[in-house]
Amino acid sequence: MFMKKLFLIFISLIFLSCDYSIAQTTMHPIDKAEQDCISKTADTQVMNQCSVTAQNAWEKEIKKSLSELKSVLDKESYKSLMNSQNSWEKYKIDEYNYIDKILENKQGTMYLNVNKGLKVDIVKQRALKLQEYLNTVND
Numbered sequence: 001m002f003m004k005k006l007f008l009i010f011i012s013l014i015f016l017s018c019d020y021s022i023a024q025t026t027m028h029p030i031d032k033a034e035q036d037c038i039s040k041t042a043d044t045q046v047m048n049q050c051s052v053t054a055q056n057a058w059e060k061e062i063k064k065s066l067s068e069l070k071s072v073l074d075k076e077s078y079k080s081l082m083n084s085q086n087s088w089e090k091y092k093i094d095e096y097n098y099i100d101k102i103l104e105n106k107q108g109t110m111y112l113n114v115n116k117g118l119k120v121d122i123v124k125q126r127a128l129k130l131q132e133y134l135n136t137v138n139d
Helices: 004-017 029-039 044-070 075-102 110-138
Strands: none
Touching: 004 044, 029 044, 044 075, 044 110, 075 110
């Protein structure tokens, strides 16, 4: 029970620390689904799966935004976006490796959830940034 509370606090801190350019009065549906999933269990392995599901959902959002941006950008702008996306993919891999490294010697299954939560946040931030780009282009 202690680990569940600690993990919920950790996830809450991530949500609070997110820097949104547009103030949001409601939680994003992906965040809400993850939080609801986590709140229903005390099993850290199940909690981890909740975060995996959220991460996959954010990855889908990235693909969706890239596809929508492709349809509205000129070829040169889209090429620039894809260069940025390729750089971000490398950044994501490097960040994942760093997260793994700093948590590799931590004891307790809770740190598996911390690891996954940090990785989810990386993907989430990219998904939100691409959505922001799309909103800007469509304005």
